[in-house]
Amino acid sequence: MSKQVVIVGGGVIGLLTAFNLAAEVDQVVVCDQGEVGRESSWAGGGIVSPLYPWRYSAAVTALAHWSQDFYPQLAAQLFASTGVDPEVHTTGLYWLDLDDQAEALAWAAREQRPLSAVDISAAYDAVPVLGAGFRQALFMAGVANVRNPRLVKSLKAALLALPNVTLREHCQISGFVREGGRVTGVQTQAGVLAADQVVLSAGAWSGDLLRTLGLGLPVEPVKGQMILFKCAKDFLPSMVLAKGRYAIPRRDGHILVGSTLEHEGYDKTPTGDALQSLKASAIDLLPALADASVVGHWAGLRPGSPEGIPYIGEVPGYSGLWLNCGHYRNGLVLAPASCQLLSDLLLARPPIIDPTPYAPQGRLG
Template structure:
C-alpha cells in the first residue's frame, strides 16, 4: 500500500512510523522542515493540563499514550541515538477551583491523584513560591522533550527503506477522480498514492476546504518562555492559574502558555512575554535571577472540545484525517497514530474509533 502523509509534525511523523513498521510504502510531505511547527513549540507534558475537564474520548487516547511513551522513547533512542527524554516527574496542581471534580475523576478512572499538604509540597519542590493554599499531585506524569522527539522520529524514518521524506514541499490541493482521491498536487508536481492522510495540524482545515468540506480546525496561538537553571532546580511539573513550569533534565525550565486567536500569526509579543514572566516569578521566584534563553509562539490545531479527527473522510474515498488535537497533540499522538494505522490497514482498532470519526463532524 502506498500512503501519502501531508504534515510532518509529531502526528504525521508518528503516523508514518506506525504505517511503515506495518509494511506500507510511505511518503511524508511537509511545507517546511519536519517537526518545526506546533510540535516544536509545545511544552511536551504527557498529560492534558486538566484531564478531568475533557471528554472520555480524550481520556482514552491520553491513557493509552501515557503507558506507551516510555517504551517509545527507549526504542527511538536505540534506533537513532537521539534521546526524546521521556522524563517522569509527577505534576502538582495548585489552588484549583475544581479540585473536587479532579479527585472524583481520578477515583473513577483509577489515576494516582491525591491531595498533598502544602508543607509537603514545599519540601518536595523547594523553589515553589509562597501564597498557595492547596495542592493535588499525580505521580508518574512525564514530559517529553518534543523537539528531540520529532528529530528522533525523523531520523528513524530516514533509516527505513520504505519511507521517503519530502520537506519544503507544499501541498496545494488534491488530485481527484470523481469521489476518489488519487494523490496531491505540490509545488514539485503531482504525487500519487493509494491513500492520502491529512495530518497538517492547524493548516488541515484550509487544505480540506479545497474539496468543499468544512473541517472545524483553526490555529490557536500559544507563547512560551524558557529559562536555564541548575539541572536539579525543579523536581516536578507545577501548574497554577492556568500556567505551568516544566523541568527538562538539563535544567531548562519551560513556562507557558498563552491562548490567543490571532489567525496564522506566530509573532511573539512583548505583552505575552511580560505576562509569562510574571507567572514564572510567582510560581518560582528564583527564576527572576535565572537566564531567560528563549521566547517563541506556535499554532495549536484548535478543535471542538479538543477531540481530534481520526479516520476516513466520508464521501471521499482514499482520504483520511489525523488532526485537530488542539492542546494535546504530543500526549495523544501515540494512540492517535496507532488508531489511524489500525483503521487504514484494516486491523482491530486499539481503542473504539467512533468518537474521532470525521463522519457527521464535517461541514
C-alpha cells in the first residue's frame, strides 16, 4: 500500500481522486495553485452528459455512461456526510434542429440510450418558454445537471473531515522530483514534498507541468464564457440546446447559458463581445430572458485535448507518476468514472472499464 500520494490539482478530478484513494492509502495530499475547485470545475455548466454524445469516441462514451449511472449515489453519499447537497437535478435535455439527428438516433439505438425524436409541438408543450421557429427536437429524459460549485464545496468538506487527507491551497508546483527512473515527489515553493505516487490532475495547466520532464502532453487551455440569469423556480423545466448554446435550470431558478470556445491562452477575462453573443443566444432560445437580468458572467479554462479523450494511467518511463487530466469539455461528466479508473490502476485492482484508450503510452510527445 502506498504511504503517501500527492495529487497536483484540486479541481473535481483531483478532489474525487483523493476521495477515492483516501480509504486505501496512508496519506493523501492535494496541492492546488489557488483555491481548490475554483477553475474549470467551478466555471462549467455541469450537464451530466457530453453536449453531443454521439459525436464522441467510444472511449468518452464508456466513461460518460459509467459516470451518469454513478452520479446520484455519489451526490447522496456526499450530502449525507457533509450536509452540502451537490444538487444532481434530473430535468432531461432537448436538442433542437440538429443537423445530424439521424446519426444521434442511430447512436442511441446502438448504445441503448433513451434518446428519441419528439414532435416539436410536444417540446413546446413541455417547455412553453421556448423561442419560436424550431422545427425538430430530440429528447433524453434521464439527463441531469450537477450544481458544480456545490459539488466541489461538498467534496472539499468531505476531504477536510478525513484525518489522512491534507489540502494545500495556494501551493505552486514547479516540477517533479526524480530518483533514477522513478518520480518521488514534487517541488513546491516551500521545498520538496515527497510521495510514493504523484497524480497530475492540473486541468489546463497539466501540459506545462509535464513539460518540465521534457514530455509533450497535448493539453491546452480553451476559454469558455458563461452567463447566469435569475428567474422563477419553474421558469425552465428542462435543459435545452440549440445552435451550439445551452440553457441549464438550477433548482432555485438560476439559469446558466453557455458557452464560448476561445483559444486565448491563460486569459480568463470575461469580454463584452461574449456577453452580447451569449445574451443573444439566450434570448433566441428563451425570449423571456430579455426581461431577466444577468446576475453573473465569468470565464474558465477547459483542459483541451485531442478528441476530448482524457489521459488516465501511469506515465511510461516515469514510475510513480500518474495522469488524470485532459477531459476538455467533459470533466464534470467523466469525473466519477475517470477517478475510479485511476484509483483502480494505481491500486492494482481490476479496472471498471478497459483502460487502454486512456493510457499515456504512445500518446505523449
